[in-house]
Amino acid sequence: MRDWTTSRGRTAAARALILGLTLGLAACAPPRGAAIQSEILETRTGQDAALRDFAVAPVTRTLLPVYAAWPRIGGESYPWIERVDQPNNRIIAAGDTVSVRIWSTEENGLLTTTGQRAVDLGQIRVGASGSIFLPYVGSVRVSGMSPETARDRIEELYTAVTPSAQVQFDFVEGRQNTVSLVGGVATPGSYPLPDRDFSIMGLIAEGGGVAATIDNPQVRLHRGDRIFGISMERLLDSPRLDTTLVGGDQVYIEEDDRFFISLGAAGAETLHPFRRERITALEAMAMIGGVNETRADPQGILILRRYPASAVRADASGPDHMRVVFTLDMTSADGLFSAGEFQIMPGDLVYVTESPITSTVTVLGLIGTVFGLATQVSG
Numbered sequence: 001m002r003d004w005t006t007s008r009g010r011t012a013a014a015r016a017l018i019l020g021l022t023l024g025l026a027a028c029a030p031p032r033g034a035a036i037q038s039e040i041l042e043t044r045t046g047q048d049a050a051l052r053d054f055a056v057a058p059v060t061r062t063l064l065p066v067y068a069a070w071p072r073i074g075g076e077s078y079p080w081i082e083r084v085d086q087p088n089n090r091i092i093a094a095g096d097t098v099s100v101r102i103w104s105t106e107e108n109g110l111l112t113t114t115g116q117r118a119v120d121l122g123q124i125r126v127g128a129s130g131s132i133f134l135p136y137v138g139s140v141r142v143s144g145m146s147p148e149t150a151r152d153r154i155e156e157l158y159t160a161v162t163p164s165a166q167v168q169f170d171f172v173e174g175r176q177n178t179v180s181l182v183g184g185v186a187t188p189g190s191y192p193l194p195d196r197d198f199s200i201m202g203l204i205a206e207g208g209g210v211a212a213t214i215d216n217p218q219v220r221l222h223r224g225d226r227i228f229g230i231s232m233e234r235l236l237d238s239p240r241l242d243t244t245l246v247g248g249d250q251v252y253i254e255e256d257d258r259f260f261i262s263l264g265a266a267g268a269e270t271l272h273p274f275r276r277e278r279i280t281a282l283e284a285m286a287m288i289g290g291v292n293e294t295r296a297d298p299q300g301i302l303i304l305r306r307y308p309a310s311a312v313r314a315d316a317s318g319p320d321h322m323r324v325v326f327t328l329d330m331t332s333a334d335g336l337f338s339a340g341e342f343q344i345m346p347g348d349l350v351y352v353t354e355s356p357i358t359s360t361v362t363v364l365g366l367i368g369t370v371f372g373l374a375t376q377v378s379g
Contacts, residue, residue, distance in 0.1 A: 034264035034354040037300035041325065054323035059281065059303075059338045067326075067342065070318050071311040074346025075258045078220070078229030081243045086196040089146045093247055095174030096126045098142065098150070100134065102158060103166040110136055110162055118168075126174070136161050147171060176247040181207040184214060184253025199242045201235065203251055216256035216275050223249050231256070231277045258346035262288040265296035266352040274346065281328060281339040284350055291330075291352050300353035301328035305345060 041056055057067065092098065100121040104112050111119045124132045130143025137157040142150040151169035158165040173192035181188050186208025200221065204210065210217045210232060217232040221243065228243075232253070235241055245251075258274040267289020279287070281303065291298060303326040311318050326342070329335035344350070 037353040055321040057326045059342045080230045088195045088197040092142050093177045095176040098171040101168040105164040179249040182252035201242045214255045217253045233277045260348040262350045264352040265292040265354045279344045281342040284344045297353045297355040298330040302351040304349040
């Protein structure tokens with residue numbers, strides 16, 4: 001005969017076990033790999049304004065122009081010089097070295113002896129004043145002239161003392177008529193300016209092009225005591241930015257050091273370098289491999305950004321807090337289109353929150369397991 005007293009005792013113990021485990025599950029949340037959106041933004045719900053130490057900024061079509069007007073942050077910003085067309089001829093400058101040879105048909109002339117038809121005056125350095133000294137004609141200014149103009153001028157002066165004189169002229173560029181390609185290319189070195197219209201793209205081509213190992217190459221131009229900078233991407237897209245070089249310029253190519261970070265229920269939790277001049281939030285999501293399909297909340301994509309104190313504004317021309325959390329809803333058309341226009345800044349944190357449904361399903365699964373165990377105990 002079945003012992004009903006024992007059976008009732010087992011049932012009561014099972015019920016007590018279910019109640020205890022259920023209360024335990026309700027009291028402690030299951031472990032997660034990322035926070036829920038409401039947990040990150042919960043201090044924003046406080047009534048005390050002092051608790052609101054960050055701003056929440058939804059990324060929507062209406063607000064995109066507002067955010068675009070806010071100050072840009074991250075990465076050092078350099079000015080750039082637009083192209084100014086110049087004559088495509090060589091120009092002599094101070095510091096260049098010229099060579100002059102005088103030809104004459106006269107016997108026993110001022111410059112030649114019997115049987116001699118030419119005299120080589122050797123190499124002559126153009127002085128700081130832009131002039132050179134030549135026998136019998138004195139100081140001649142050649143700086144700022146093309147080689148052809150300088151030759152004609154010297155020949156004109158020599159025919160006054162030697163009527164049959166003909167001049168052969170050439171020059172080699174000095175430091176003031178050369179540019180330096182310092183690094184980031186196949187063949188760095190010092191390059192003479194072939195003419196006054198020599199541009200920075202021409203120089204990079206002379207150096208064998210940008211090294212293939214450089215991500216999003218950045219062009220830097222040192223001119224005097226100033227530094228100018230631009231991305232290779234912009235330089236290729238806009239011919240008017242192909243700056244004309246001047247003697248003494250120094251050019252080098254460096255890798256873009258900007259980056260953003262992805263964390264949470266994202267496809268990848270890592271640091272991502274900028275491989276393009278401009279990256280939108282939608283492109284950033286593709287770079288991080290999207291979201292974790294089983295954990296992520298596509299309505300809770302957060303972009304955390306810190307602005308300098310100088311960028312904080314009381315009006316809409318800037319954020320009202322140094323710390324701003326931009327929110328993206330990737331389940332709506334407006335959210336997706338807006339993400340395709342919202343620009344990621346260097347140093348941004350793209351955080352993919354975890355779906356609250358995931359936690360609920362986990363709890364229900366655990367409760368189901370407990371009921372199964374309880375049934376076995378009561379049985």
